[in-house]
Amino acid sequence: MEIREAHDEDWPKIYPIFRAVVEEGKTYAFPENLSLEEARPWWMEKSPAVTVVASEGDIVLGSAKMGPNRPGRGSHIATASFMVNPARQGKGVGTALGNYAIEWARVRGYRGMQFNAVVETNEPAVHLWKKLGFEVLTTVPEAFGHPEYGFVGLHVMYRNF
Amino acid sequence: MEIREAHDEDWPKIYPIFRAVVEEGKTYAFPENLSLEEARPWWMEKSPAVTVVASEGDIVLGSAKMGPNRPGRGSHIATASFMVNPARQGKGVGTALGNYAIEWARVRGYRGMQFNAVVETNEPAVHLWKKLGFEVLTTVPEAFGHPEYGFVGLHVMYRNF
Numbered sequence: 633m634e635i636r637e638a639h640d641e642d643w644p645k646i647y648p649i650f651r652a653v654v655e656e657g658k659t660y661a662f663p664e665n666l667s668l669e670e671a672r673p674w675w676m677e678k679s680p681a682v683t684v685v686a687s688e689g690d691i692v693l694g695s696a697k698m699g700p701n702r703p704g705r706g707s708h709i710a711t712a713s714f715m716v717n718p719a720r721q722g723k724g725v726g727t728a729l730g731n732y733a734i735e736w737a738r739v740r741g742y743r744g745m746q747f748n749a750v751v752e753t754n755e756p757a758v759h760l761w762k763k764l765g766f767e768v769l770t771t772v773p774e775a776f777g778h779p780e781y782g783f784v785g786l787h788v789m790y791r792n793f
Numbered sequence: 794m795e796i797r798e799a800h801d802e803d804w805p806k807i808y809p810i811f812r813a814v815v816e817e818g819k820t821y822a823f824p825e826n827l828s829l830e831e832a833r834p835w836w837m838e839k840s841p842a843v844t845v846v847a848s849e850g851d852i853v854l855g856s857a858k859m860g861p862n863r864p865g866r867g868s869h870i871a872t873a874s875f876m877v878n879p880a881r882q883g884k885g886v887g888t889a890l891g892n893y894a895i896e897w898a899r900v901r902g903y904r905g906m907q908f909n910a911v912v913e914t915n916e917p918a919v920h921l922w923k924k925l926g927f928e929v930l931t932t933v934p935e936a937f938g939h940p941e942y943g944f945v946g947l948h949v950m951y952r953n954f
Binding site: 770 | 862866869870930
């Protein structure tokens with residue numbers, strides 16, 4: 633598995649994963665039914681943030697984006713988002729992307745990383761982030777409309793470096 | 794004091810307050826040194842969010858923006874931001890704008906309102922939001938670079954309707 637920075641020409645291969653993950657509706661509060669071009673700015677980041685792609689040959693296994701959580705006086709804390717190809721879940725892609733993002737932020741001098749909205753019922757993600765040193769700071773009640781469970785909480789998770 | 798929706802032509806009168814508040818550096822993580830046009834999209838919202846202005850005759854006393862905190866499956870929780878003219882602080886402008894935002898969100902069917910980043914040392918704001926029914930869910934440690942106190946925490950505050 634190779635992880636590298638994604639460029640504009642990678643987006644058509646990332647987009648089907650974005651669509652599948654958003655339409656499953658269990659992990660992210662992105663707008664639904666976005667076209668290729670509408671979805672692009674929601675995932676493909678501009679400097680100082682970056683988007684990366686994890687691939688095996690021509691197959692995109694997953695993607696992540698990372699950068700400052702806030703501008704200005706909040707820009708020393710990073711954030712990141714992750715999507716794994718539904719056909720390749722449970723095979724270490726999320727772990728590899730998570731470690732990549734932490735290292736990316738650490739070497740750039742960020743003091744910590746904050747996840748603003750981890751769906752509390754997304755157990756594989758919550759488990760993974762805890763394994764990578766994040767803790768749940770709080771859970772905003774009923775902040776996410778889950779297709780099976782109705783309104784569930786969104787974790788704010790954090791780790792420092 | 795009148796509070797009404799702000800339009801493009803109001804921005805030149807709101808902008809000096811935005812600049813003053815951001816440059817004081819004690820309450821918001823916006824980029825600094827933004828020109829009139831650069832700052833506009835950081836404060837002037839598009840539907841379904843709105844920006845409002847509180848004025849007394851020709852004088853802008855303050856401004857607020859309010860809308861969904863997240864798109865898609867998170868869009869039932871509102872958020873809002875507030876700025877009061879530094880020359881008119883402590884005179885009820887923040888309270889009036891806060892009540893306006895809560896009512897705006899309530900009548901539109903939002904289930905709650907979340908503030909993502911209230912600087913913990915901004916005591917007038919923290920006090921006001923508590924008075925208006927918000928609680929501190931957590932404080933993200935050292936997430937804001939304060940010009941006097943160094944790294945201070947950012948409160949996540951929330952109230953339901």
